[in-house]
Amino acid sequence: MKDSLIIALDFPNKEEVFQFLNRFDDESLFLKVGMELFYQEGPRIIQELKEREHQIFLDLKLHDIPNTVYGGMKGLAQLGCDLVNVHAAGGKDMMRAALEGLEAGTAPGRVRPACIAVTQLTSTSEQQMRSEQLIEATLAQSVIHYSLIAQEAGLDGVVCSSHEAGIIREQLGNEFVTVTPGIRLGSDLVQDQKRVATPEQARIAGVSAIVVGRGITKAEDPYRSYQAYKQAWEGVRA
Numbered sequence: 001m002k003d004s005l006i007i008a009l010d011f012p013n014k015e016e017v018f019q020f021l022n023r024f025d026d027e028s029l030f031l032k033v034g035m036e037l038f039y040q041e042g043p044r045i046i047q048e049l050k051e052r053e054h055q056i057f058l059d060l061k062l063h064d065i066p067n068t069v070y071g072g073m074k075g076l077a078q079l080g081c082d083l084v085n086v087h088a089a090g091g092k093d094m095m096r097a098a099l100e101g102l103e104a105g106t107a108p109g110r111v112r113p114a115c116i117a118v119t120q121l122t123s124t125s126e127q128q129m130r131s132e133q134l135i136e137a138t139l140a141q142s143v144i145h146y147s148l149i150a151q152e153a154g155l156d157g158v159v160c161s162s163h164e165a166g167i168i169r170e171q172l173g174n175e176f177v178t179v180t181p182g183i184r185l186g187s188d189l190v191q192d193q194k195r196v197a198t199p200e201q202a203r204i205a206g207v208s209a210i211v212v213g214r215g216i217t218k219a220e221d222p223y224r225s226y227q228a229y230k231q232a233w234e235g236v237r238a
């Protein structure tokens with residue numbers, strides 16, 4: 001996943017997905033399937049994308065009691081995705097159960113999907129976190145704390161914004177991955193995101209992988225927009 005640009009396929013059905021992907025010829029991509037697409041198309045969409053040789057981040061953000069997350073992850077491991085996630089707010093026992101479920105569901109000889117934890121959503125501001133979640137720490141402290149418990153539970157990394165990625169890397173090491181949505185080119189609308197950064201800023205912060213959705217999928221020319229994001233992301237060396 002290191003250095004990847006992950007495209008968020010936030011589409012309502014597979015027809016729109018394949019119409020979008022047809023612009024990319026045979027390029028092998030790292031694609032994120034979230035709730036919107038998965039709830040409509042189900043597990044079969046993962047299989048169809050894997051058959052086209054794409055890497056898959058299944059972004060369902062599991063958050064439930066440990067036993068339920070264990071069972072959910074055991075099933076997801078059998079879909080062949082490369083990366084899955086949970087909410088760190090579910091706690092260490094839940095995150096450990098997620099990993100155990102993934103291990104139990106991974107076929108012998110296959111690699112278990114990597115598992116990362118959402119810290120604070122990139123659509124959350126510090127002020128919202130304080131007033132709605134009643135967390136008195138700063139947003140950065142909250143993200144670092146969630147990252148620490150995710151690492152203690154054995155997870156491979158976290159979802160955070162580029163703003164916190166540098167300090168996470170400093171405190172938790174280079175092997176612990178940071179995947180950052182909320183990526184915008186200078187000219188893009190911020191929309192519902194609160195903690196945004198450009199691909200260049202993400203690279204300089206030492207982010208492992210960026211996630212880009214509407215900036216590419218809703219662009220007038222999605223392939224051209226993908227190239228622009230890719231160039232901005234790959235053009236800067238940390």
Ligand SMILES: O=c1ccn([C@@H]2O[C@H](COP(=O)(O)O)[C@@H](O)[C@H]2O)c(=O)[nH]1
Pocket residue numbers: 008010034118120121122123159160181182183193211212213214215
């Ligand atoms: O904290 C988070 C966690 C997940 N996301 C997801 O990433 C994409 C971002 O889409 P944009 O259109 O580029 O804003 C989207 O699928 C979210 O569900 C996130 O934004 N923030």
